[in-house]
Amino acid sequence: MSDFGLGVSGLAAMFALMILRMPVGMAMLAVGYFGIVIMNGDRSANALLVTEAFSATANYSLTVIPLFILMGNIASATGFSRRLYEAAFAWVGGLRGGLASASIVGCAAFSAVSGSSVATAVTIGKVALPEMKRFGYSDALATGSIAAGGTLGFLIPPSTGFVLYAILTEESIGQLFMAGILPGLLLTALFMITVTLVTLRNPEAGPRGAAVSWPERMRAVLRAAPLLAIILTSIGGIYFGVFTPVEAAGIGAGLIILMALVMGKLPWGVLTDAVLDTVRTTAMLYLIIIGASVLNPFLALTQVPATLGEGLTSLGLGPYGVLLAIVVIYLLLGMFMDGLAMLVVTIPIFFPIMTGLGFDPIWFGVVAVILIEMGMITPPVGLNVFVVKSVAKDVPMSTIFRGVLPFWFAMAACLLLIVVFPQIAVMIPQAMFR
Template structure:
């Protein structure tokens, strides 16, 4: 069997292991280790396992992951996420579909703390879904807005997707974080516009909320101001070069912990639960990165990425035609794979192609993350749909998938705009490092 076929077989075995419910990181680690053993012998495989595991876990840049996860968990445990939603509701709740729009704004704000789409969808969903149900919102619009808004956690900094992309491609985490700001705001606006269109077509789907007096709006905004201050401090500090992403994560986590203690909303049980969730999530992400670091050398030995790259380049479709093929491949994979798994498996294959075509690696990072976000709400897997289902247990899966469909098209519009106008993603990073 040729090296190329061994590589294809390895990927096939990895997908089978994932289908059999083996953790993503372990599936990649097993294929990378045993594939290297087949090609280069057990001594080489053992050496790879030791060196790559150490280099992956000792990477200083990865410190940003547990710190930002802890910041999001503490903010959620202290009830700060509810304050964000209440502030958004006070300002836009009176509009038709205003509760759904407030949920999206709340998701965008909490995404700037948590860096996780799942955490964002669960946290805001628990607060917003009962309110939308009380005001008579349709199940499709209510759950669709939460599922779509939750995906912003993968794009708006601090994004775990960008951290892993940066590690795999050796790009700047700071530049990637900044590149996600304007696209994240663009998707937030497009989601809110989608809510407006849905409610114009069917006014009963999203009735207007109660009018909130202007004084109470500012009171709600003032209550949310501490967490907004943390967001501005963390992201603004990176942009101004005051501190690195790791330092920003540490400062943000410390500020949230201090505010939570001062507010008296944090008890021993909440702290233990937040720290335990942080450890579990961090361990899962580290295992994925270790697995990717073993899988990538195996794929390189089989020449699989280079062969697939040459095949795509030989199609004669041109740079944007090849980019379209890559986007379609992501959309298809997104129907069956978890977002992080898709990122670590595909980047070693697609990234060299993108570089050879002359595309900006930071810009492609934004494209890849958005397409992966689309996969999070695409059937039959649609991770965020299952997350929302866990919060809205009485809503059928088919209803949730129908509800997210308009938002999926909104994301497609956003993706197209970023492809046509790359400066949407590159404006802030280029200004930051000019």
């Protein structure tokens, strides 16, 4: 078998292992390790496993992952995240479909704390779904807005998706974080417009919530102000160059723990649970990174990325034709693969192709993350749909998928705007590092 054939067989074996429910990181690790054993022998494979596992986990930049995860877990466990939703509810809840829009705004705000789509969907879903059910919202709109809003956790900084992309491509985490701000705000606005269009078409899907007085609106904002201040301190500090992303993560986590202690909302049991959950999530992400670090040298040896790149460019599609082909591949993969798995498997293959065609690597990072977000609500896998189903146990899966469909098209519109107007993604990073 040729080297290229071995590489393709390895990828097929990896997908098969994932289908059989093997953890993503272990599937990549097994294929990469045994593939190198076949090609270069066990001594080479053992040496690669040791060196890559150490170098991947010893990467100082990866420290942002556990720190921001801890920050999100503390915010969720202490109830601070609920205040974000309540503030959004106070301002837009009285509009038609306002509770769904408030859920999306709450998801966007909590995304700036957690960096996780799953954590965002679960946290806001537990708060918002009972409220929407109480006001008579349709199950499709209620669950669809939470599932779609949760995907913002993968785009709005501090995004774990951008951290992994930066590690895989050796790009700047700070620039990628800044690149996600405007697209994240744009996508939030498009989601809210989608809610408006859905409720205009079917007013019964999203009745108005209770009117909230101006004094109560201001009190809701003041209650959420401490957490908002921590978010602005972390993200703003990166933008103004006051501290690095790792330092921003440490400051954010430290401030939120201090705030919880001062307010008496962090008993020992809550802190222990938050730390244990952080360790479990971090271990899962680190295993994926180690697996990718072993798989990528195997793919490089088999010339799979180079061969696929040459094949795409030889079709004569031009830069944007190749981009369209990659978009289609991502959409197809999103029907069957987890978002993080898609990221670590495809970026080593597609990144050299896109940069070789002259596309900005930071811009492509935003495009890739949005495509992976779309996969999070695409049937039949749709990770965020299953997450929302775990919260809304009485709602059929078909109803949730029907509810996310309008938001999927909103994501497609956001992606198109970023392709047509790339400055949406690169304007802040360029201004920051000018």
